[in-house]
Amino acid sequence: MTRATVTAxxxxxxxxxxxxxxxAGPAPQPAPPTAAPRLVSFDTCADALARLRAAAxxxxxxxxxxxxxxxxxxxxxxxxxxxxxxxxxxxxxxPEHSGTNVHEPGADEPxxxxxxxxxxxxxxxxxxxxxxxxxxxxxxRLDLTGDDARPGPGEGSLLLHGDxxxxxxxxxxxxxxxxxxxxxxxxxxxxARLLLVDLAGRPALVGAYRIDGSLLDARLTGPTARVxxxxxxxxxxxxxxxxxxxxxxxxxxxxxxxxxxLDAWLPAYDWTEGDRRGGGRVxxxxxxxxxxxxxxxxxxxxxxxxxxxRLGDGDPVSVxxxxxxxxxxxxxxxxxxQRQRPGQLRPRGxxxxxxxxxxxxIYQFDTRAPGRPRYLAAGTVPGTLLDxxxxxxxxxxxxxxxxxxxxxxxxxxxxxxxxxxxxRGDLLTRVGAVTGLGRGERIHSVRYLGPTGHVVTFRRxxxxxxxxxxxxxAPRVTGGLKITxxxxxxxxxxxxxxxxxxxxxxxxxxxxxxxxxxxxxADPARPTRLARHHLPGAGSAVxxxxxxxLYDPGTGLVALPVHDGGLLLLRVAGATIVPAGTxxxxxxxxxxxxxxxxxxxxxxxxAGLQADDPAGDAGPVRIAWLPAT
Numbered sequence: 001m002t003r004a005t006v007t008a009x010x011x012x013x014x015x016x017x018x019x020x021x022x023x024a025g026p027a028p029q030p031a032p033p034t035a036a037p038r039l040v041s042f043d044t045c046a047d048a049l050a051r052l053r054a055a056a057x058x059x060x061x062x063x064x065x066x067x068x069x070x071x072x073x074x075x076x077x078x079x080x081x082x083x084x085x086x087x088x089x090x091x092x093x094x095p096e097h098s099g100t101n102v103h104e105p106g107a108d109e110p111x112x113x114x115x116x117x118x119x120x121x122x123x124x125x126x127x128x129x130x131x132x133x134x135x136x137x138x139x140x141r142l143d144l145t146g147d148d149a150r151p152g153p154g155e156g157s158l159l160l161h162g163d164x165x166x167x168x169x170x171x172x173x174x175x176x177x178x179x180x181x182x183x184x185x186x187x188x189x190x191x192a193r194l195l196l197v198d199l200a201g202r203p204a205l206v207g208a209y210r211i212d213g214s215l216l217d218a219r220l221t222g223p224t225a226r227v228x229x230x231x232x233x234x235x236x237x238x239x240x241x242x243x244x245x246x247x248x249x250x251x252x253x254x255x256x257x258x259x260x261x262l263d264a265w266l267p268a269y270d271w272t273e274g275d276r277r278g279g280g281r282v283x284x285x286x287x288x289x290x291x292x293x294x295x296x297x298x299x300x301x302x303x304x305x306x307x308x309x310r311l312g313d314g315d316p317v318s319v320x321x322x323x324x325x326x327x328x329x330x331x332x333x334x335x336x337x338q339r340q341r342p343g344q345l346r347p348r349g350x351x352x353x354x355x356x357x358x359x360x361x362i363y364q365f366d367t368r369a370p371g372r373p374r375y376l377a378a379g380t381v382p383g384t385l386l387d388x389x390x391x392x393x394x395x396x397x398x399x400x401x402x403x404x405x406x407x408x409x410x411x412x413x414x415x416x417x418x419x420x421x422x423x424r425g426d427l428l429t430r431v432g433a434v435t436g437l438g439r440g441e442r443i444h445s446v447r448y449l450g451p452t453g454h455v456v457t458f459r460r461x462x463x464x465x466x467x468x469x470x471x472x473x474a475p476r477v478t479g480g481l482k483i484t485x486x487x488x489x490x491x492x493x494x495x496x497x498x499x500x501x502x503x504x505x506x507x508x509x510x511x512x513x514x515x516x517x518x519x520x521x522a523d524p525a526r527p528t529r530l531a532r533h534h535l536p537g538a539g540s541a542v543x544x545x546x547x548x549x550l551y552d553p554g555t556g557l558v559a560l561p562v563h564d565g566g567l568l569l570l571r572v573a574g575a576t577i578v579p580a581g582t583x584x585x586x587x588x589x590x591x592x593x594x595x596x597x598x599x600x601x602x603x604x605x606x607a608g609l610q611a612d613d614p615a616g617d618a619g620p621v622r623i624a625w626l627p628a629t
Contacts, residue, residue: 039319039375040291045262045284052265052320055295056233056257062249064237065296094118095133095598101491101549103388106330108220110157110168111547113593113604119199120597123156123167124606124628130203133597136611136624142203144169144195159220161306165203166225167195168215192229194304196311207311211269213300219328223307224370226333227314228326229300231267235260267300267318273310282318289320290378297322299335301365303372315372323363327388333365333373334391334398338384357382357404362391362421362428364398379428381419389490389546392448397422397431397472401446401455403438412440416457420472434475437465447490447498452524454498458486460509464500466524478524485515488543491551493572496522499551501542501560504534514538514562516570518577530575539563541592550594557614559583559594559601567591567603569620581619583612586627 042048059065094117102109113122119139120131130140144156144167159166170192192215196207213231220226238252266287270279282300289295299321302314323337339361359380365373383402385391390401398421405414417435421428438457445456453467453475464487466479484507487500497520504515513536521527541548542560550559556572557580565588569580585591589607596602600623601614608627612620 039288039378041288042284048284048287048289049262051289051293052233052262052295053257053260055289055293055320056235056260057254057295059294059296060237060250060253060257062246062253064253065294096596097598098550098552098596101546101551103327103546104329104393106221107328108159109328109547110159110218110220111593112157113595114158114160114165115595115597115602116160117597120595120602120609121158121160121165121199122604122609123158123169124604126156126169127628128158128165128167128197128203129609129628130199131602131609131626133600133602133611136626138626140199140203142197142205144205159218159225159306161220161223161225163198163200164306164309165197165199166218166220166304166306167197168218168227169193169195170215191231192227194227194302194311194314196304196306196309198309206273206309208272209269209302209311209314210271211300211302211314211316212267213298216299216323217326219326219333219367220306221328221330221367222370223305224367225304225306226328226367226373227302227304228323228335229267229302230322231298231300233260233296233298234264235296265295265298265320267298267316269314269316271311271313273312278313280313282316286317287319288317293320294322295320299323301373303370305370317372325385325388325391327391328367329393331366331368332376332393333367334362334393335365336360336362336385336391336400339380359383360385360400360402362398362400364423364428375426377423377426377428379421379430381421381430383417386443386446390443390446392453394448394450394469398428399448399453399469399475401443401453403442403457407440407442407459412459414442415439416441416443416455418453418455418467418469418475420469420475422472432471432473432475434467434477437477438463444486444502445488445490445500447492449492452521454490454521454527456487456490456500456502458505458509460505460507464519464527466521466527468524479527481519481527481529483517483529485512487515487517489546489549491546491549493518493551494553496520497572499558499572501540501549503539503543504536511539512536514540514568516558516560516577518572518575520575531577533570533577533579535562535568540568548593550596552596555615557596557601559614561591561593564588565590567594569614580614581616583610583620585610586625 097117100111122129126145128142132139157168191213194209198204198206213229216228216230218227266281268281298318300318323335325336327334339359361380363378364376367373381400383404392399401418403416407414416437420432422431441457441459444458447454451470455465464481468478469475485504487502489501491499493499500517504512516533518531520530540560558570562568567583571578571580585605589605591603591605593604601612603610611624614620
């Protein structure tokens with residue numbers, strides 16, 4: 001008889017402990033639906049194991065954890081316009097510089113390039129590079145992986161605080177601080193890897209951390225980095241013979257789950273600091289669950305103080321649950337994802353008819369104090385999220401835009417809405433909603449600007465809805481604009497202005513190439529499009545990754561990578577969008593990011609970094625090229 005390690009996805013839950021216990025029932029019965037499942041912790045490891053076994057047993061079917069098929073074998077803000085900032089506290093003036101294009105101020109997001117004006121730090125292909133923008137020379141280079149396990153392009157990201165960089169890598173084998181390759185010990189953790197690098201002199205690796213699972217996302221508030229990791233239960237289910245009935249298969253699966261110990265669920269981790277090493281597993285006292293958990297996935301939040309110069313054990317906290325989206329502000333962390341219950345597991349991203357909508361669960365954490373975040377509240381809304389930009393915290397309320405229904409077939413039943421939630425005790429309670437947006441369409445982008453919301457839906461045309469969210473109890477649509485195509489990303493471009501990046505489309509909804517639009521939304525009753533730039537047959541990474549977008553409100557410069565490998569430059573001038581040239585790298589290496597330091601435009605590709613003067617009369621003028629090798 002063969003065995004397969006089976007993994008599955010489960011409900012969303014939270015990442016810190018709530019007082020109470022969770023006795024497991026004698027039989028694996030799904031918990032009844034609740035408006036917002038609360039978290040419970042466990043008195044003993046036996047209680048935790050009983051709950052996880054019962055939940056997984058209730059979730060499993062004859063063919064595994066998804067209906068009708070067996071899962072595969074597995075191993076193991078209101079955002080303000082991006083402004084140029086000036087850092088203080090140094091002996092020499094720091095040049096004005098752009099930061100990562102993030103959703104909310106005060107909650108930095110990991111990306112493949114960071115700058116503080118004094119240095120530019122990139123991580124590509126498992127190599128960290130430091131560039132001095134003043135001399136336009138590479139000042140440091142550090143290989144982060146062993147030769148036998150170098151990650152591919154785009155697999156790394158980083159956070160920067162002072163002279164410390166926290167590098168987040170997927171796959172491969174990290175280098176230890178002593179320069180040797182860290183081999184995976186028998187039974188040791190695999191998956192997410194974090195590396196702490198000292199940038200005070202030559203880049204030096206001072207700490208390494210590994211934990212079971214995959215990186216979901218991270219946020220940096222002050223010196224505290226909080227990293228969210230998703231892991232799946234390592235449950236080994238049997239492969240019955242061909243003659244087994246479904247009842248026999250189900251019984252065998254439940255029996256196998258009943259034999260699993262806590263190691264099948266609790267993530268293992270290890271860390272290295274110089275010659276010191278440590279590790280372990282997330283303890284039962286750090287585990288929580290919702291009453292309706294499926295017992296098939298865990299989320300773990302790790303907290304690191306980058307100012308301390310060491311990683312330590314990450315102060316891990318886990319919960320039996322799952323999430324897709326991380327949204328952070330300067331004082332809050334939200335996790336959100338499609339809600340699932342035992343016996344109702346569906347593949348990730350499943351969208352059913354409106355009447356069977358599983359909804360989205362949302363969990364809020366307080367991140368105002370350093371260290372481990374404190375759980376505050378949970379809530380649910382109908383429908384599914386597009387991305388983190390569908391959420392916005394403003395004046396004590398959370399606004400959430402979702403799409404419900406099924407858009408497959410000739411008669412789609414989808415519609416979208418914006419829901420306003422307020423915290424009442426440990427619940428996020430709905431206090432207002434506006435629904436019925438874009439019937440038959442799906443949300444393609446959302447942007448909140450204080451009390452105003454902007455939602456783009458699309459199927460054949462692009463309705464841009466403007467919403468008044470001033471009164472949380474009575475949000476309302478104030479205006480709309482229908483144009484061909486759609487905006488996949490919206491960015492504030494000064495008072496009453498929005499930039500949209502997406503695709504033009506024909507009358508049947510077929511994409512016709514990159515479209516950048518300038519909208520006037522000053523009058524919420526009559527949004528208009530002032531100008532647009534269309535590049536037939538092209539597309540941009542900005543459509544699915546806002547980190548690739550650069551906008552300088554001082555000069556009106558807009559920079560976005562295009563699919564032919566170059567960087568398209570535009571300028572917003574009054575009510576117009578004016579072409580400002582393109583930037584290309586040697587060998588047409590695809591440009592992935594751009595940033596400004598002291599008025600110089602720096603661009604990043606896997607081939608290297610390039611400095612250009614973006615204000616040339618005939619377009620950008622190359623100043624320097626720094627190859628990656």
